[in-house]
Amino acid sequence: MDCCGGTDEHEDDCTEVTVKEGIDAKTVEAAKALESENYSAGFSTAIDMEFSPKGLSEDTIRFISAKKEEPEWLLDWRLAAYRRWLTMEEPTWAKVRYEPIDYQAYYYYAAPKSGAKYESIDDVPKEILETYEKLGIPLREAEVLLGVEGAAETAAAAREAPRVAVDAVFDSVSVATTFRKELEKAGVIFMSISEAVREHPELVKKYLGTVVPQSDNFFATLNSAVFSDGTFVYVPKGVRCPMELSTYFRMNAENTGQFERTLIVCDEGAYVSYLEGCTAPMRDENQLHAAVVELVALDDAEIKYSTVQNWWPGDEDGKGGIYNFVTKRGDCRGARSKISWTQVETGSAVTWKYPSCILRGDDSVGEFYSIAVTNGRQQADTGTKMIHLGKRTKSRIISKGISAGKSDNTYRGLVSINKRAEKARNFTQCDSLLIGGRCGAHTVPYVENRRADAQLEHEATTTKLSEDQLFYARQRGLGEEQAVALLVNGFVREVLQELPMEFAVEAQKLLEVSLEGSVG
Amino acid sequence: MSTALRDLIANPNAAELELIARYGMLPEDARRERAFEAFAKGGLPHRRVEGWHWSDFKASLPVIETPAQPGTAQDPLPADDAVLFSFTPTGFTWAESLPEGIRVLAKPEAQAFGASEDMPLGALAAALAGGKTKPGTLMIEVTGQDLPRLHFRFSGAGEANFARVQIIVRPGAKLAVSESYLGGAGFTASLMEFSLQAGAECSRTVYQRTGKAEVLAATAAVQLDEGADYRQTTLAFGGKLTRLETRLTHQETGAKATLNAAYLCADGHHADITTEVRHGAPSCVTRQLTKGAVLDGGRGVYQGKFFVPRNVGQKTDADMQHNALLLEEGAEVFAKPELEIYADNVECAHGNTSGALDANQMFYMRQRGIAEEEARALLTEAFIAEALEEAGELEDVLRVQARAWLAR
Amino acid sequence: MLKIENLTATVGEAEEAKQIINGLTLEVPAGEVHAIMGPNGAGKSTLSYVLTGRSGYEVTGGSVTLNGEDILSMEPEERAAKGMFLSFQYPVEIPGVPVMTFVRTAMNSQRKLRGEDEISAPDFIKKSREIAKQLKLDAEMLKRPVNVGFSGGEKKRLEIYQMMMLEPNFLILDETDSGLDIDALKTVAEGVNAMRSPERGMLVITHYQRLLDYIKPDKVHVLSAGRIIKTGGADLAHRLEAEGYEGVVGEAV
């Protein structure tokens, strides 16, 4: 959307914590102590790293490209993006405020020293494996298989024994990708994008930058210049990917930016469900994460993209934390294609993110399900764009924002019905929940209708956690925190249901942790 | 001075240069200067400016000139029993004898205009209102209760029409105000300021109907003190570009505001209804209903915002609904219903729909024998009429206008 | 009067179109009342919409004539002017349009299509009063917007009020009895019976035998999977009530 020059009437926050009636001091204590203790992903891994020269220049880009042994065309593509970026201005329209970013203070490439790629999982340094283990992310296929050796390849069987193939990205490089062999059998390509550039250059070249053009926006352009690693998925015609695919992103090194690039292409009639998880250690300085995700769905294809984002949000005073400036866009290029975004956003100091769908194919469907939780000093400006171009295109937006602490949480969305989008439909529901009187909840929907036969509906509410419901639950013996968790769970239920099972459980836990101590 | 101001506006177009020139001809006045600066900082607002994305004044107003075919709308709002104030491009007239309870002060100089940066075209009206035959600010003080309605008419052919009116409704007083924007001038900009003191009541009715060539920006700034009650009903038909903007602040406890509007536009008419309500005090209530019906070539824009600041906005009760009908292909409706909330003890909601008439209702009516065209007109009128229900004695007049338009 | 021959019809938009009426044949001569019973989802309401010309219901084969005239090519309002009246299973709410305005507009539109004069305001009001009284409808209710905020039973009574006002010659009552209390059922049935005449035909869709105690049908049809699978006299309804569809028509349902 073209949202520029937004007036920011932020109230100054100079009030002291006031203890509300009926809430004991202990709860307040707990609230104060909360953030850092609850961030269980906040450790860092000590490992020898190799860095690019600090800062950003054409040399940095050449360094990255050379490290990755990239072909000439990609280097040129990167350099073109960089030159473009130099002429662009950082956007200011989102309802987020942060210190100006010094783009020269970051490392744009950081990789574990022993080499950027590992022949087998056994070559991956122990420390890295331990990191993922600590995070509960299975890299050793055996662990995941749970003894179900040689599990059936059919999708049906995959459902019965859910398995997840993982691509693990550690700072700038992909360190391990599991289940490669089995996926290959189904014809599914699942590898890091650096590998894909080498192994499937024709596919990468054909689709890279076709959904999010190089010049799309400030952060996407930056990403195009310096993207380090990320995931590439290609599901061939008619194939239903036999397992969930996932990437776990881990930002570890200090002063690094992470600029991953993900490209998922679902050919005609194909289906894939992709999960993405993100964590980072607790650090005092702000780390920049500017990813680009491109999805392409051809005729009758379906892509389900789920994110659980738990980057380090910074401490209770707003020190440190990730700047999460991400461009995610799906292109329903084919008729009857479908792209569904589900996100659970609990981390990051500042989030700027609008996973979107371009509904180009006739009868294509776009969905956006979002839970965004902000606490402490977090700021999130997130939402979606549904661009209806094709006939009978449908979209559905369910957004649940929860603000606590001194945070700000904005839903910003665009629904645009093009003149040719006969009988387009959209339904949008945006609900915001405020917990405590020092946070903000905002809803900024843009709705553009150019079709008389379109049907658009938008509903939004902003309320606080109901005292009546809280009391009711507590009267039945639930502790206050438990009661809050219960009610919040009810509030976000519609979205949680959209997540794959294993993820839903994780997300639910994350919500609880994120909101602990928020009452009072 | 003018050179400096010219520098303020990036790539000024002929219209902006003309505005600068007009400003240069007015007597020096520090407040006027401040208002003009507030406008000149951005010049005529354009699509790159948030809040003006769908209503680009810079593009719609390349020059300021008398329209070749000005709108010829008669004023449907009766003025016989009202106190009439008439603003034209060339001058200003008003009733000499006023009933007790209404005091008018026509000041040649401008009054200070707060928050002028947020309302660039309101600031422009404040800067350019006045001259030899018009007051810089027309101040009206209201103390009575059983008063005739004050009617403001903006009409007459010419290049531009600027006006600024300040109305202060003293504690406990009651007032009805109506405004008719009938076009004629290539560009009309008005600033109406309402200050309702404790327990005061005011109902405001705005009727806008101009030709296809006119550009209009009618800005209202409303402030409500304790327990004040403000009701506003707008009926707009659009023009080349018309924006009816209301900025309302609840500044003391328990104030109540009703902001309703209907827009009907077709064939090159663009109607913009923009409101922003600031709940700057606890326990204030806002009810807002906007309805639109648009035909081929018409464009409706609705932007609504509730802003609830930290601490002071507790117990806000605010609801905003916008429903639009696109009656034919070629119609466009753009909406942005916005909530910005920093207080937790609030009940705020908004809803937005746009699309065709309900197919079930259409079938039900036709099953009973009502012809398609008539069923459509009936349903549309009923749909629109809901937004006119708060207009009191003027409801019927507005409804008749809406019906006539729908029956074209 | 109404003659339906080998009718087939689909519901839904192009690609999702589903055939619901599957070769349905039925004739209701003038002066007769026929009841249609059948399990949920059999296609009873669909038939009533096809007969009255609702969009989204597409006839793919067969014919329907009213007094020898093909009605399938007519717009809904033309069919209404020919005297087709449907009492909806779920009457539609129309905010902002008062009942009186609505019915008067409908009446005059029909008259216009038939080339008749408009009804005068006093005549209209007089007629409305009488019928409202007969149906025990509160006059205040007729000033409210059509069906908005009406209870389920009130909506059904309002359908009958409209029917009596418009005096159609072919009536389709789609589950007009559901949602009515015992007294209201009687009142409504009396209204319907008052409409019975040698020129009028009626199709009464219901799930319950009780309505048929009040409105005695000449024939009872069982509609299942889009076809009439059994036809009998008034006693068929009693048997259905006692034995259920399966008992009466065997596995066919």
Ligand SMILES: Nc1ncnc2c1ncn2[C@@H]1O[C@H](COP(=O)(O)OP(=O)(O)OP(=O)(O)O)[C@@H](O)[C@H]1O
């Ligand atoms: N618009 C539609 N799109 C798809 N299917 C539909 C549509 N309308 C009706 N149907 C289906 O057609 C079938 C017949 O529906 P219908 O309403 O005619 O049943 P009925 O006999 O009236 O049932 P009941 O006794 O419950 O009222 C049902 O299976 C229903 O789901």
Ligand SMILES: [Mg+2]
């Ligand atoms: Mg039915």
